[in-house]
Amino acid sequence: MSNQQPSEQRLWGGRFTGASDPLMDLYNASLPYDQKMYAADIEGTRVYTMGLEKLGLITKEELSEIHRGLKLILAEWSEGKFVEKPGDEDIHTANERRLGELIGKNISGKVHTGRSRNDQVATDMRIYVREELTKLAGFLKSFIEVIIKRATKEIDVLMPGYTHLQRAQPIRWSHWLSMYATYFTEDYKRLLQIIERTNVSPLGSGALAGHPYGIDREFLAAELGFNGVIGNSLTAVSDRDFVVESMFWSSLFMNHISRFSEDLIIYSTGEFGFIKLADAYSTGSSLMPQKKNPDSLELLRGKSGRVFGSLAGFMMSIKSIPSTYNKDMQEDKEPLFDSLLTVEHSILIATGVISTLNIDAEKMEAALTMDMLATDLADYLVRKGVPFRETHHISGECVRTAEVEKLSGIDQLTMEQFKKIDARFEQDVFETFNFEQSVERRTATGGTAKSAVLKQLTNLQSQF
Numbered sequence: 486m487s488n489q490q491p492s493e494q495r496l497w498g499g500r501f502t503g504a505s506d507p508l509m510d511l512y513n514a515s516l517p518y519d520q521k522m523y524a525a526d527i528e529g530t531r532v533y534t535m536g537l538e539k540l541g542l543i544t545k546e547e548l549s550e551i552h553r554g555l556k557l558i559l560a561e562w563s564e565g566k567f568v569e570k571p572g573d574e575d576i577h578t579a580n581e582r583r584l585g586e587l588i589g590k591n592i593s594g595k596v597h598t599g600r601s602r603n604d605q606v607a608t609d610m611r612i613y614v615r616e617e618l619t620k621l622a623g624f625l626k627s628f629i630e631v632i633i634k635r636a637t638k639e640i641d642v643l644m645p646g647y648t649h650l651q652r653a654q655p656i657r658w659s660h661w662l663s664m665y666a667t668y669f670t671e672d673y674k675r676l677l678q679i680i681e682r683t684n685v686s687p688l689g690s691g692a693l694a695g696h697p698y699g700i701d702r703e704f705l706a707a708e709l710g711f712n713g714v715i716g717n718s719l720t721a722v723s724d725r726d727f728v729v730e731s732m733f734w735s736s737l738f739m740n741h742i743s744r745f746s747e748d749l750i751i752y753s754t755g756e757f758g759f760i761k762l763a764d765a766y767s768t769g770s771s772l773m774p775q776k777k778n779p780d781s782l783e784l785l786r787g788k789s790g791r792v793f794g795s796l797a798g799f800m801m802s803i804k805s806i807p808s809t810y811n812k813d814m815q816e817d818k819e820p821l822f823d824s825l826l827t828v829e830h831s832i833l834i835a836t837g838v839i840s841t842l843n844i845d846a847e848k849m850e851a852a853l854t855m856d857m858l859a860t861d862l863a864d865y866l867v868r869k870g871v872p873f874r875e876t877h878h879i880s881g882e883c884v885r886t887a888e889v890e891k892l893s894g895i896d897q898l899t900m901e902q903f904k905k906i907d908a909r910f911e912q913d914v915f916e917t918f919n920f921e922q923s924v925e926r927r928t929a930t931g932g933t934a935k936s937a938v939l940k941q942l943t944n945l946q947s948q949f
């Protein structure tokens with residue numbers, strides 16, 4: 486190379502022995518991780534060469550030779566027999582090099598006509614991502630169905646509902662389950678929208694300016710199962726929003742999984758004792774024989790940080806790169822692949838956890854306390870025509886009196902004590918102190934009454 490300096494003139498010798506820095510080859514190479522996309526890359530080339538044949542840039546015979554070679558390469562990858570060679574920088578160069586070996590460079594050399602690695606990699610990524618997200622949607626659907634099944638089966642169990650982690654009002658255990666099924670169903674719907682937006686074709690955009698031989702991009706898109714083409718060639722090669730959206734989706738989903746796990750961790754403590762994890766998802770302590778640690782749930786909670794970190798990192802990598810392709814964009818792969826794999830495993834682990842844990846219905850119900858019916862007491866007076874602002878105050882007075890008198894709960898106040906606080910209390914006030922009835926009063930849509938929870942579960946089920 487003309488700009489090569491003689492080694493004695495270099496300011497720093499270091500690793501330089503020849504024309505290149507061997508560390509740079511490693512630093513630059515993406516094959517170790519982008520080989521995951523081997524099938525997408527082969528499919529992209531298979532269809533692209535059909536487009537070339539339609540243009541008369543390759544013959545029918547050459548096309549069938551190319552397709553024969555691609556089939557062989559696909560088999561090599563899927564059987565783990567593909568041999569990587571020095572100079573295979575990424576999955577695209579590796580596949581093209583191998584194709585040359587199999588069918589001869591005279592034909593393989595035509596494959597890349599009018600195509601750039603820029604539209605090639607964008608195409609491969611979109612094919613790969615849409616398939617991974619579709620797989621995740623399937624796992625997520627099964628997870629939600631397990632939650633719905635469990636909620637239907639255990640509809641009769643009551644437990645405390647919490648705000649600020651303080652006992653607030655009695656709810657059904659199934660209402661808690663249905664809450665997460667609702668979150669996860671929204672995640673599912675959001676995922677389908679992202680798949681839709683991912684599924685558009687950049688192929689045929691060249692390096693940036695467009696295809697020089699007028700390739701039929703709509704044909705390529707349809708053959709590759711895309712819903713359409715990206716309408717601007719500069720956008721087509723530079724857009725990684727589908728990667729960002731996939732990682733945002735992963736982060737939000739992991740956030741939900743993390744809260745779900747945190748609840749279950751709390752419910753599994755000795756103090757709560759609402760649930761017991763199956764042995765497969767918990768670990769004994771190495772020192773304290775009595776302990777059973779909820780490792781699975783702690784990992785689900787912890788891995789949410791890693792997935793969000795991937796999103797934040799990639800956003801920083803691309804936030805101010807100039808338009809169209811820049812090598813920074815290669816940094817999309819490792820965080821994305823790691824996020825997708827972490828989410829996939831997390832869904833499967835969470836499905837295992839929720840389908841095998843045991844609940845202790847007696848402990849859940851024993852955790853209900855009469856003070857949790859203070860709102861119901863206020864509602865009792867509302868039904869007698871007293872404005873709620875006033876009844877809230879009166880009910881608070883009852884709670885205070887019970888505390889001052891050191892009673893076990895507001896239900897232990899005598900009729901005289903009630904009357905002293907407010908003359909509008911009558912004998913039927915004692916009917917308020919029933920957890921089942923408290924729950925059953927909440928029949929409005931989305932509430933915790935049995936009929937309302939069952940309706941939620943049916944609605945969720947109908948979305949799939």
Ligand SMILES: *[C@@H]1O[C@H](CO)[C@@H](O)[C@H](O)[C@H]1NC(C)=O
Binds near residue numbers: 514574575
């Ligand atoms: C880096 O890899 C790309 C392929 O992704 C290749 O075209 C380029 O020559 C490599 N650059 C260096 C400096 O090794």
Ligand SMILES: *[C@@H]1O[C@H](CO)[C@@H](O)[C@H](O)[C@H]1NC(C)=O
Binds near residue numbers: 589591
């Ligand atoms: C490849 O093309 C060159 C130049 O046209 C020709 O000399 C050579 O025989 C060809 N090789 C094969 C294997 O067809």
